[in-house]
Amino acid sequence: MHKAERELPSVNAEAMRMVLTLNRATSMVVYDLESSVHRPRGWTWPGFRVLFALWLAGPMEAKTTAEISGMSRAALSALLNTLERDGLLSRERATHDRRALQLSLTDEGYGAILGVFRAHNRRESAWAEALEPEERRELVRLLNKLMAGSTDAQAKFRN
Amino acid sequence: MHKAERELPSVNAEAMRMVLTLNRATSMVVYDLESSVHRPRGWTWPGFRVLFALWLAGPMEAKTTAEISGMSRAALSALLNTLERDGLLSRERATHDRRALQLSLTDEGYGAILGVFRAHNRRESAWAEALEPEERRELVRLLNKLMAGSTDAQAKFRN
DNA sequence: TCTGTTTCATCAAATGTTTGATCATTTGGG
DNA sequence: CCCAAATGATCAAACATTTGATGAAACAGA
Numbered sequence: 001m002h003k004a005e006r007e008l009p010s011v012n013a014e015a016m017r018m019v020l021t022l023n024r025a026t027s028m029v030v031y032d033l034e035s036s037v038h039r040p041r042g043w044t045w046p047g048f049r050v051l052f053a054l055w056l057a058g059p060m061e062a063k064t065t066a067e068i069s070g071m072s073r074a075a076l077s078a079l080l081n082t083l084e085r086d087g088l089l090s091r092e093r094a095t096h097d098r099r100a101l102q103l104s105l106t107d108e109g110y111g112a113i114l115g116v117f118r119a120h121n122r123r124e125s126a127w128a129e130a131l132e133p134e135e136r137r138e139l140v141r142l143l144n145k146l147m148a149g150s151t152d153a154q155a156k157f158r159n
Numbered sequence: 160m161h162k163a164e165r166e167l168p169s170v171n172a173e174a175m176r177m178v179l180t181l182n183r184a185t186s187m188v189v190y191d192l193e194s195s196v197h198r199p200r201g202w203t204w205p206g207f208r209v210l211f212a213l214w215l216a217g218p219m220e221a222k223t224t225a226e227i228s229g230m231s232r233a234a235l236s237a238l239l240n241t242l243e244r245d246g247l248l249s250r251e252r253a254t255h256d257r258r259a260l261q262l263s264l265t266d267e268g269y270g271a272i273l274g275v276f277r278a279h280n281r282r283e284s285a286w287a288e289a290l291e292p293e294e295r296r297e298l299v300r301l302l303n304k305l306m307a308g309s310t311d312a313q314a315k316f317r318n
Numbered sequence: 319t320c321t322g323t324t325t326c327a328t329c330a331a332a333t334g335t336t337t338g339a340t341c342a343t344t345t346g347g348g
Numbered sequence: 349c350c351c352a353a354a355t356g357a358t359c360a361a362a363c364a365t366t367t368g369a370t371g372a373a374a375c376a377g378a
Contacts, residue, residue, distance in 0.1 A: 003215050008273070011280055015287035018295050019188060025302040026185040027229055029178060032314040039366075046334065056162050063356065070186055075335055077358055082333070099343045099356040117163070121170055128174035130308020131301065136177050139301045142294055143184040149289020155191040198336075205364065222326070234365055236328055241363070258326040258373045 029127055037119045046071065047083055048116060051105065054089060055113045059104035061094060072158055088112060188286055196278045205230065206242055207275060210264065213248060214272045218263035220253060231317055247271060 004011050034045045049069040054060065057068065066076040080103070083089050088109035094100035105113070128136060163170050193204045208228040213219070216227065225235040239262070242248050247268035253259035264272070287295060 004276070008277060008280075010277075012284040012287065014292070014295060015283040016280060018287050018290075018299055019192075019283045021299045021302045022185055022188060024229065025306050026181055028306055028309060028314065028316070029181060031317055032309070033178075035315045035366085044333065044366090061356090070183065071334090072336075073357065074337085074359085078334065094356095097344070097356080101357070114167070118167060118169075121167075121175060124174040124178045125171040127305065127309065127314070128171065128177050130305045130311070131177075133173070135301055135304070136173060138297065139305075140177055140180045142290065142298045142301070143180045145294070146286065146289045146298075147184050147187055150187055150191070150286065152289070155187065155286070156194045157187070158190055194336085203336090203363065220326090230364090231366075232327065233329085233367085237364065256326080256374075260327070 032127075033120060033123050037116065037123055041116060041119075042086075043116060046075075046079055047088075048113075048120065050076070050079060050083065051088060051109055051113045052117060054103060054105050055110065055117075059102060062091075062101035062103055065103055070158065083109075191286070192279060192282055196275065196282055200275060200278075201245075202275060205234075205238055206247075207272075207279070209235070209238060209242065210247060210268055210272045211276060213262060213264045214269065214276075218261060221250075221260035221262055224262055229317065242268075 004016070005013055030045060038045055038048055046069070049071075050065060053065055053068045057064075062076060062080070063073065066073050069076070071079070080089070080091060084091055087106055089103055089105050092102045092104075094102045131139065163175070164172055189204060197204055197207055205228070208230075209224060212224055212227045216223075221235060221239070222232065225232050228235070230238070239248070239250055243250055246265055248262055248264050251261045251263075253261045290298065
């Protein structure tokens with residue numbers, strides 16, 4: 001990154017490298033999971049996250065699903081159209097608050113998530129083996145510390 | 160992740176946690192950069208990556224740009240429509256190979272990338288401060304090792 | 319030289335994301 | 349009790365991404 005430092009003497013090269021590397025690594029992992037596990041089965045990574053959340057935690061309100069799976073409510077709303085159309089989950093108006101949506105897996109969705117998650121986790125395992133057990137724990141610790149520190153950094157979060 | 164382990168005894172929880180944490184951390188960083196730096200200026204993160212690559216390495220063929228900025232040629236092709244329309248770069252047919260494209264920043268693009276990168280790097284610095292210098296180096300080392308190991312894992316890569 | 323294959327770029331259709339606006343419902347203060 | 353403000357979901361427009369198909373140019377071998 002010599003050019004950046006030459007033309008902008010104030011550049012923080014170490015911070016740049018950290019963010020760059022973080023992104024490259026994550027892109028690789030996500031691309032691999034998506035193209036070797038999800039797309040061949042007609043799924044997408046965001047769709048998987050939503051179904052997985054519903055499988056783990058059971059039926060819940062859409063707002064909660066959005067928080068758990070890390071997306072905005074608008075994005076979830078669009079995504080639900082596809083998932084509902086494919087018969088993987090059902091959308092119902094909540095009884096206690098008629099603005100809210102109650103989401104639940106259909107039987108088909110329940111069966112599907114089991115199989116897909118198995119394949120997903122096998123690929124995750126293959127990635128994990130690149131590191132020693134101790135290194136994996138350290139990586140997770142560092143990433144958590146990074147996230148925790150973001151509050152001080154006044155980072156912008158999703159609604 | 161108790162449910163996953165109960166219903167699927169073979170689940171590798173540690174691998175799952177690693178991938179999950181990696182994704183959560185990266186999402187936070189990207190979301191912050193995109194929403195606090197790029198979107199307010201009418202840019203996107205992928206557009207920034209392309210312009211940044213051109214700024215660092217100078218005019219180059221589109222194929223190279225795609226590799227450097229980590230996207231498929233089809234995705235780059237679509238993205239170029241926006242960037243060219245906004246007058247930030249120019250697309251020209253290469254002379255030696257009339258199939259290939261030669262990309263270069265316009266003067267406007269050159270000026271714009273300087274300012275945006277400065278703001279971008281300031282946010283990167285804020286994130287980096289969440290870790291100690293030694294921890295940053297260790298994080299980068301672990302991520303690089305993870306990427307290096309992917310070859311053994313037979314991971315799928317982008318074309 | 320001609321033909322079959324590879325390579326570069328683009329297109330098409332489907333998906334998912336963002337921000338900002340809109341609509342309906344709920345809540346809370348006067 | 350009523351009306352303003354907050355909240356949940358959706359819509360609209362613009363973007364970016366994927367896979368697979370298509371067109372055009374370069375290459376390689378007979």
